[in-house]
Amino acid sequence: MKSPARVLLAGVAVAATIGALAGCSAGEGEENADGKVELRVATFPPGADAAAYEAFATQEKQFEDEHPDIDIIGVEYEWEGPTFAVQLAGGSLPDVFTVPFTDSKTLLENGQLMDVTDEIEELGYTDSFNPIILDGVTDGEGHIFGFPRQAYAMGLHYNRDLFEQAGLDPDSPPTTWEQVREYAKKISDATGKAGYAQMAINNTGGWQLTAQTVARGGRTQVDNADGTAESTIDNDGTRNTLQFLHDLRWEDDSFGSKVDLDWGTINQEFAAGNIGMYTSGSDVYTALVRDFGMSPDQYGLGVVPVEGDDPGTLGGGDIAVISPTVDDDTKAAAVTWIDWYYMQKLLDEDAAVADAKALSDSGQAVGTPVLPVLSRELYEESLTWIEPYINVPRDQMAPFIDSIWDQTPVGEAKKSTQEVYALLDGVVQTVLTDENADIDALLAKAQTDAQALLDQ
Known part of the structure; x- marks a missing residue:
């Protein structure tokens, strides 16, 4: 990419890209x-701002x-559950893209990801990854189908201005959670904004x-030893969560009127100052500033409250993968790019500094x-x-940074996750x-349907 003008709009320029991508064959x-x-x-x-592309252009030139x-x-590119399968089938995805951990098992089982076992072993990463994370991109025979490149824990994001x-x-x-409800009510009463909101679609x-x-x-x-899985949706943790949402919405009137938010729209609403609190991955600050124009001064991050007998913090992340339709030369180039763009900054000081400097010089979050992969x-x-290049308000994130290591990480379910x-939903x-x-009744039916x- 030499400039934003050369960017192909995934989902808009599908017709222009299908032929090029589908036309590749091995060799x-x-x-x-x-x-x-x-x-x-x-x-x-x-929708990402020009500074993001400026930083990318710098990194592209370096590469x-x-x-x-x-x-x-x-x-x-933006991964979205309902549209990803269509893009994948239509050949409109780039050669290198990212997918959530939750999709990786299904994709590799369906033969929709490129096997990169030899490349990861040659680069020396096999023993470097957190084994729990690496398992998400490894099949039953030990073959690896992607590079884990980023992980996160769930956090409680809040608007400091609305708090004040x-x-x-x-x-x-x-x-x-009781305090979350109390704070949400106070925010809603004082400001007329949603004290708390949650994604729903x-x-x-x-x-x-x-x-x-x-x-x-x-x-x-719950995963069984024989590879099957048991749905356990009908439990007190889920029940209490739904009751919490009901009470905010119908008893406290602190939830707000928008009940059809997803990752993009809740970030947009939060960045605009219309939401007091919500839960999402701890890494979302970058997108809030880069893609949604949030003022850093208004941002705060804490841990998600935990309670009960066996609480944990749901984690997740994504992996860098290669389309299985690319030829050998493109695969080699893709591995080189993934190693340079995603991996080296995690392992090598010079690469980390160069990456941080390029981002910082363009006003991007550093x-x-x-969570470490x-x-x-x-x-x-x-x-x-x-x-020297860190520019995010980590003091405003201290409630998360100081406490997250005390919580037990829990991975997302592996089977039929999406x-x-x-x-x-x-x-x-x-x-x-x-x-x-x-x-x-909703929980009983959901457990049966899940x-x-x-069982499919």
Whole structure:
């Protein structure tokens, strides 16, 4: 990508890209007029600001200076559950893109990801990854189908300005769910804004319902030793979460009127100052500032409250993967790009500093809290490497940074994950739109329907 003008709009320019992507076959190199291998790589969601592309252009030039035989072409990209399968089938995805951990097992089982076992072993990463994270991209025979590149824990994001307007201490976010409810009511009463909001559509409703179930000691799915899975949605953790949402919406009137939010729209509303609190991945600050124009001064981050007998914090992340339709030369170029763009900054001080400097010089976020895909020790060491370039308000994130290591990480369910999330969307929407919704009946049906998905 030489400039934003060269960015291909995924989902808009599908017709223009299908032929190019579908036309590749193993052994055929796709080269441009200069004899370089053209590599289409995922960049940012549609709507990212110019500074993001400026930073990417800097990194692209650095890469191409080191690898003059590869021509990088940026493609706007955002993973969304309902549309991803269509893009994948239609061939409109770039050569290198990212997918959530939750989709990786299904994709590799369906033969929709490129096997990169030999490349990861040759690069020496096999023993470097957190084994729990690496398992998400490994099949039953030990073959690896992607590079884990980013992980996160769930966090409680809050608006410091709305806290102050409601007479709340912006340095002390709530630490229990009862406090979340109390703070939400105070924010709503004082400001007229939604004190608390939650995602509810496009699989994100099920995602966040699961996250809060885990935080309350429940689990929505249990994996059996024989490879089957048991749906356990009908539990007190899920029930208490739905009752919490019901009470905010119908008793306290602090939820707000928008009950059809997903990842993008809730971030947009939060960045605009219309939401006091919501839960999402700890890494979302970057997108809030870069893609949604949030003022850093208004941002705060705490841990998700945990309670119950076996509470945990749902984690997740994504992996960098390669389309299985690319030829051998493009695959080699893709591995080179993934190693350079995603991996080296996690392991190598010079690469980490170069990446941080390029981002900082373009006003992009450096230092957003994440969970390490390698080791905690290496992650914390890398923060010392890039300390001069850290520009995010980590003091405003201290309630999360100081406490997250005390919480038990819990991975997302591995089987039919997105399908179950989609099913649970309906449960969340019903509770938010029907004051008299029968939560027990909803849970019983959801558990039965989810088990049918798991048994397929």
